[in-house]
Amino acid sequence: MTAVTDASQRTEPAARTPERLNLPALQLGPLTVETPVVLAPMAGITNNAFRRLCREYGGGLYVSEMVTARALVERRAESLRIIHHDPDETPRSVQLYSVDPVTTGQAVRMLVEEDRADHIDLNFGCPVPKVTKRGGGSALPWKSELFASIIGAAVREASKKDIPVTVKMRRGIDEDHLTYLDAGRTARSLGVAAVALHGRTMEQHYSGQADWDSIARLREALPDIPVLGNGDIWSAEDAIAMVRQTGVDGVVVGRGCQGRPWLFGDLQNAFEGSDERFRPGLAKVADTFYRHAELLVDTFGGDEGKALRDVRKHVAWYFKGYQVGGELRARLAQVPDLATLRELLDELDPHAPYPGPDAEGPRGRAGSPKRPHLPEGWLDSRELNAEQKTLIQAAELDVSGG
Ligand SMILES: Cc1cc2nc3c(=O)[nH]c(=O)nc-3n(C[C@H](O)[C@H](O)[C@H](O)COP(=O)(O)O)c2cc1C
Numbered sequence: 001m002t003a004v005t006d007a008s009q010r011t012e013p014a015a016r017t018p019e020r021l022n023l024p025a026l027q028l029g030p031l032t033v034e035t036p037v038v039l040a041p042m043a044g045i046t047n048n049a050f051r052r053l054c055r056e057y058g059g060g061l062y063v064s065e066m067v068t069a070r071a072l073v074e075r076r077a078e079s080l081r082i083i084h085h086d087p088d089e090t091p092r093s094v095q096l097y098s099v100d101p102v103t104t105g106q107a108v109r110m111l112v113e114e115d116r117a118d119h120i121d122l123n124f125g126c127p128v129p130k131v132t133k134r135g136g137g138s139a140l141p142w143k144s145e146l147f148a149s150i151i152g153a154a155v156r157e158a159s160k161k162d163i164p165v166t167v168k169m170r171r172g173i174d175e176d177h178l179t180y181l182d183a184g185r186t187a188r189s190l191g192v193a194a195v196a197l198h199g200r201t202m203e204q205h206y207s208g209q210a211d212w213d214s215i216a217r218l219r220e221a222l223p224d225i226p227v228l229g230n231g232d233i234w235s236a237e238d239a240i241a242m243v244r245q246t247g248v249d250g251v252v253v254g255r256g257c258q259g260r261p262w263l264f265g266d267l268q269n270a271f272e273g274s275d276e277r278f279r280p281g282l283a284k285v286a287d288t289f290y291r292h293a294e295l296l297v298d299t300f301g302g303d304e305g306k307a308l309r310d311v312r313k314h315v316a317w318y319f320k321g322y323q324v325g326g327e328l329r330a331r332l333a334q335v336p337d338l339a340t341l342r343e344l345l346d347e348l349d350p351h352a353p354y355p356g357p358d359a360e361g362p363r364g365r366a367g368s369p370k371r372p373h374l375p376e377g378w379l380d381s382r383e384l385n386a387e388q389k390t391l392i393q394a395a396e397l398d399v400s401g402g
Contacts, residue, residue: 029164035059036250049295058268164193255364259317321358
């Protein structure tokens with residue numbers, strides 16, 4: 001597939017010309033993903049609207065926001081919204097969050113029997129205290145039997161229609177409680193199609209730097225299934241560097257594409273050996289931002305107010321580094337409707353060029369390490385005690401974010 005060709009945004013070759021990479025397509029069971037790039041699931045971000053913008057630029061696998069297995073099985077409206085894909089989206093990828101094998105099995109069965117997904121990812125990376133203090137997300141792989149039973153249930157149900165299941169996880173809880181190697185081996189032995197590793201622990205949250213060496217170690221430890229690397233890819237050059245440094249079969253990109261759906265065009269170009277990069281001027285960014293807002297109106301069933309409230313969080317990301325005054329930024333961050341958005345965007349200088357490095361680099365969540373919030377006595381054993389079994393049941397409810 002060729003990336004969007006808009007002369008206004010394709011100008012100079014990248015400053016550093018990367019050496020050609022020869023990475024084959026990513027094979028996930030029967031699914032072939034020609035460009036071995038995955039849009040990381042991000043709650044509140046990777047909805048239909050944003051996935052559409054991203055996939056218009058390049059090939060890859062575009063994962064939904066996570067959906068809680070319990071809420072999905074209960075067919076809550078928001079869960080059905082999350083797993084909805086536009087008719088032209090293929091493959092349809094859904095990320096499930098669950099702490100319970102039975103509910104996991106039910107949710108996967110629903111997705112498979114009702115033909116609602118072509119790929120299912122399981123979330124074992126969420127570091128949000130609300131989730132981990134009940135034993136979910138990145139706390140879960142520590143409990144090896146529970147971890148295995150959830151994956152086993154998902155793979156069993158998904159394999160009935162040959163739907164590949166993948167696992168996304170962190171390195172562990174903290175440096176003294178690393179789980180990624182044994183969790184990866186367990187997942188592999190249970191028949192997952194690939195494992196993705198975010199090179200941070202729960203304790204690191206989004207701070208510091210992702211440890212790509214761990215990603216390399218996992219790649220070595222799992223010779224016969226694809227391993228995907230995740231963490232701190234801010235440019236196509238970073239993606240190439242990760243592949244070279246770790247040997248991964250594909251990359252998973254999260255915050256780097258916030259406000260920059262064209263990063264997927266850069267990634268496709270880079271993986272195909274082309275030096276062309278998208279360098280949008282301000283007019284193109286403003287158009288894309290407006291379009292994002294319009295698409296969100298569709299995503300939220302025509303609710304313009306909700307869509308505009310949602311798009312406000314993207315303002316800082318889209319306009320990072322561009323000439324947009326503080327006052328206009330503040331008004332954009334409170335924009336109530338599409339008509340006002342149009343007026344505000346019309347105030348921008350349509351001739352302002354791509355600002356260069358100021359528009360690039362880290363964006364989105366960062367912060368400092370956070371003391372792990374875990375259930376009482378969680379780290380004492382890798383098996384669940386009776387009290388913990390009761391507690392984690394509650395972890396499926398009211399969960400969002402990764
Ligand atoms: C706003 C936000 C929401 C996220 N939501 C999820 C999620 O629903 N499921 C998940 O597995 N990870 C989630 N993550 C983690 C990302 O998928 C990814 O692992 C992480 O951001 C590291 O990759 P990056 O350095 O490319 O951003 C989220 C991250 C952010 C910033």
